[in-house]
Amino acid sequence: MGNTSSMLTQYDIEDVENHCSQRFTQREIVSLYQRFCALDRSGKGYISGDEFMSVPEFAVNPLSQRLLGILEGLNFKEFVAVLSAFSPLATINDKLDFIFRVYDIRNNGKVSSEDMIRVLRDLSGDFLTDKQRQAVVTQALEESGYSKDYSLTPEDFLKVLSNGGLKMDVEVPID
Amino acid sequence: MYQRHLDEVLADSGPKADDDLLRNLLDLSPTLSEAASAIIDDSFTRCFKSNSPEPWNWNIYLFPLWVVGVIMRYGILFPIRLVLLIIGWVIFLGLFIPIHFCIKKHEKLRQKLERGLVEFICSVFVASWTGVIKYHGPRPSRRAKQVFVANHTSMIDFIVLEQMTAFAVIMQKHPGWVGLLQTTVLESLGCIWFNRTESKDRMIVAKKLKHHVEDPDSNPLLIFPEGTCVNNEYTVMFKKGAFELDCTVCPIAIKYNKIFVDAFWNSKKQSFTMHLLRLMTSWAVVCDVWYLEPQTLRPGETSIEFAERVRDMIADRAGIKKVPWDGYLKYYRPSVKLTEKKQQKFAESIVRQLDDRKSTRSLTTGLRDGGLS
Numbered sequence: 001m002g003n004t005s006s007m008l009t010q011y012d013i014e015d016v017e018n019h020c021s022q023r024f025t026q027r028e029i030v031s032l033y034q035r036f037c038a039l040d041r042s043g044k045g046y047i048s049g050d051e052f053m054s055v056p057e058f059a060v061n062p063l064s065q066r067l068l069g070i071l072e073g074l075n076f077k078e079f080v081a082v083l084s085a086f087s088p089l090a091t092i093n094d095k096l097d098f099i100f101r102v103y104d105i106r107n108n109g110k111v112s113s114e115d116m117i118r119v120l121r122d123l124s125g126d127f128l129t130d131k132q133r134q135a136v137v138t139q140a141l142e143e144s145g146y147s148k149d150y151s152l153t154p155e156d157f158l159k160v161l162s163n164g165g166l167k168m169d170v171e172v173p174i175d
Numbered sequence: 176m177y178q179r180h181l182d183e184v185l186a187d188s189g190p191k192a193d194d195d196l197l198r199n200l201l202d203l204s205p206t207l208s209e210a211a212s213a214i215i216d217d218s219f220t221r222c223f224k225s226n227s228p229e230p231w232n233w234n235i236y237l238f239p240l241w242v243v244g245v246i247m248r249y250g251i252l253f254p255i256r257l258v259l260l261i262i263g264w265v266i267f268l269g270l271f272i273p274i275h276f277c278i279k280k281h282e283k284l285r286q287k288l289e290r291g292l293v294e295f296i297c298s299v300f301v302a303s304w305t306g307v308i309k310y311h312g313p314r315p316s317r318r319a320k321q322v323f324v325a326n327h328t329s330m331i332d333f334i335v336l337e338q339m340t341a342f343a344v345i346m347q348k349h350p351g352w353v354g355l356l357q358t359t360v361l362e363s364l365g366c367i368w369f370n371r372t373e374s375k376d377r378m379i380v381a382k383k384l385k386h387h388v389e390d391p392d393s394n395p396l397l398i399f400p401e402g403t404c405v406n407n408e409y410t411v412m413f414k415k416g417a418f419e420l421d422c423t424v425c426p427i428a429i430k431y432n433k434i435f436v437d438a439f440w441n442s443k444k445q446s447f448t449m450h451l452l453r454l455m456t457s458w459a460v461v462c463d464v465w466y467l468e469p470q471t472l473r474p475g476e477t478s479i480e481f482a483e484r485v486r487d488m489i490a491d492r493a494g495i496k497k498v499p500w501d502g503y504l505k506y507y508r509p510s511v512k513l514t515e516k517k518q519q520k521f522a523e524s525i526v527r528q529l530d531d532r533k534s535t536r537s538l539t540t541g542l543r544d545g546g547l548s
Contacts, residue, residue, distance in 0.1 A: 035215060038224060041443070055220055056504045057213035060513040062521070063203065067210050086211040099203050116200060120525075123206065125518030128525060136525055139532065140197040152201075160198050168204040170211045 008033050019077050023084035023094070028172040032083070036076050046073045062123050066102055086170040095168045096157050110151035113137045196528060218498045222409040223505065225441050228433055244458075253456050256303045260455075263299030267292055275363060283392075289363050290341035290394065297338035300331075304454040308335055312466035315340045315425060319391040321469065322384075324417050325427035326489050327399035328407040329440035330447060331454070332429055335462060342397035343387065345380070347371055353447055365393045371402075371506060381416055388422050397427075400482060403502035406439040407431050410490050411502040413482040418472070425469040426485050428492035432461035443505075465492045 013026050024032065039047045039055070049072045053059045061067070071082060084090055085098035103111040103119055116137045124133070138148040144160065146152070152160075232241035271292050278285045301308065315323060323342065325332060330353075333344055343365035348354060357368065365387060369380045387393050400413035407430065418424060431438040436457035440450045454460055467488055472481050490497050 032215070038220060039214075052214070053508060055213050055217050056500060056509045057217045057219065058210055060509050060517070061206060061210040061213065062514055062518055063206050063210060067207075071214070083211060083215065086208065086215075095204070099201070099207065102203060102207065103201075119203070120200065123203075123518060124522040124525060125515055127515075127519045127522030132526070132529070136196070136200065136529060139529065140200050144195070144197040146197075157201065160195070160201055166202070166204050168208050170208055170215055173216050 016077050016080050020081045020084035020087075023087040023089045024080060024172065027174045028087075029080060031172050031174050032080055033076060034175075036079060046075055047079070048072060062125070063102065063119075066105070066119070066122060069105070070101060083170075086168060088169045088171075090169075092162055092166055093158070095166050096154065096161060098168075099161070100154050100157050110153060111157075112151040113141065113148065116140075116152075196532075199528065218409075219411075219500045219504060222405050222411055222498060222500070223441065223443075224406060225437060225439055225444070226406070226408070226433075227437070248456050248458065252305075252458075256305075256455050260299060260303040263296060263303075267296040267299070271360065286363075286392075293341050293360065293364060294338055297334045300334045301338050301460075304331075304451075304457070305459040306335065307459050307461045308464060309462075310339060310464045310466070315342075315395055315466060317395055318423075320388060320421070321395065321423040321425055322388060322417055322420060323395060323397045323425045323427055324400050324413070324485060324489075325397065325429055326407075326410050326493060326495070327401045327404050328429065328431060329404055329438050329450065331438060331440070331451075331460070332399070333397070335429065335464065336397060336427065339464075341394055343367070343394040344397040344399075345369060345384065346399075349447070351446075351448075365396075371503070377416070381419075384416065384420055388420050400486075401502045403505050404440050404442060405502065406441075407493075407495065409496050409498050410486055411498060411500050413486045414501075415478040415482050418478040418481045418485070421472075423469045423471050424481070424485055426467040426489050428465040428467060428489040430463050430493040430495065432463070434461055435459050438462065463493075467492060 008030060013029050016029050017024065017026060036047065037043075039051050041051060049068045052068055052072060053064070058064055058067075071079070074082065082098075085094045100111065103115050105115060105118065117133050120128070120133050120137065128136075141148050141150055146156075232238050271289065274285060274288050274292070278288070325336065330346075333342075333346070336342060337344075341364060344361070345367040346357070346369070348357065348368040348370055357366065367380065367383045367387065370376050384396070384398075387396055398417040400415075400417045401411050402414050403411070405411055436454060436459075438454070438460055440447065445453075470481075470485055470488070472478070476484070486497060
């Protein structure tokens, strides 16, 4: 599967299917491959940050830079595995893991209030002051019974986010 | 998913007015879903995808047929067409250059002859790719205060339309031999150049356009309001420049039949020369051109609404879909203001949640104090 301009073989499709734990069907994987090749205009085998940003709907997203950190430079197999969190077949843990990953930029398994403020800055831009951001994060932690210096673990994420149900599904169009 | 209007994309993806503030902060799912949805499929990229037809030469008796076809196209048709094209150019230049430089006194005669010659060379071009073009509707008439607008798939749109009527067109200045043609031959028709990369350019061009349409002797003006080539299955937003000239707008719809070749010129993937070569080595270029009913600005209609209305007409006639994107996003990133709008919405909802809490807190304190006294 190294050369993206070649066709996917059945073996390749099954390999990708296993790698994403069957979260996508084979038809969806073929469709995703066409999309991958369309975005990877120069046929390098991965999609660069620039190529992602050429999709206007993605470029206007406040979290685009963070997502680029996770998505750019991946080969097709890894690309599908990362996106599998958005499949309707993904479990709530898959989705929570993805959200946790977006927060945990230093990859140390914990989300501190600093991490939360950083994401909040991406989401709110210049429309909140630093003071307001600090106040919101402190308030939110304390209201849920955590101290304001507490670092959230994946289990905390599960506790906070699971009871409302998480709507994070994206449909892959199949031609 | 593809028809989502820009407003919906900017729609509130902030937290809901739920009680759980921490949950609202941590729940990135709406924003992330939008991003993932855009990565997996987006209506803008679809506009510029060259959809290659299914290969039909896949079995043992069709393949030799296809090989014969290739030999015929490259070995017989292409040389004939090339010769035809060269002869056509020799005749054209042989007549155009003398006429352009020698007949300086009889301006009207010169213009008439030049127009005729341009129509001739465009017919030669069309013949060089065996263009099978069907024109529907009344032919454009020369009148003052009217402009023609059409959807844009390739530079050959201009040639296809020009062989019928000598339009003056407004186009992007190109490098190479195309640019040379632009500055010499096309300039005599009254064509106007613009430069996408220059920001002040739009005002200069608007002035030139106004000047042109007010001149009753100038050739009818043809504008491609999309501003870029689209793959003939979608239309991107029409720029309002053509619709603010206080003129009648005559829409023209162009639809290419992909049966032998896809006429979409993907300027990022191939040069115009390669594009022409591809057309010249295919069997034929088949297309339909519809001249539609002239439209004027309705009372109370803005020029943007006017542009959209005309785009509707063209998209309907040609049987192509509409998307709400600006074609220039092919060259530029979307404005930061769009992201800022989303951020503002989110910030406002956060401030609202903080304020709600402050007010309930002061309410309970007030009650407590009231109770005590």
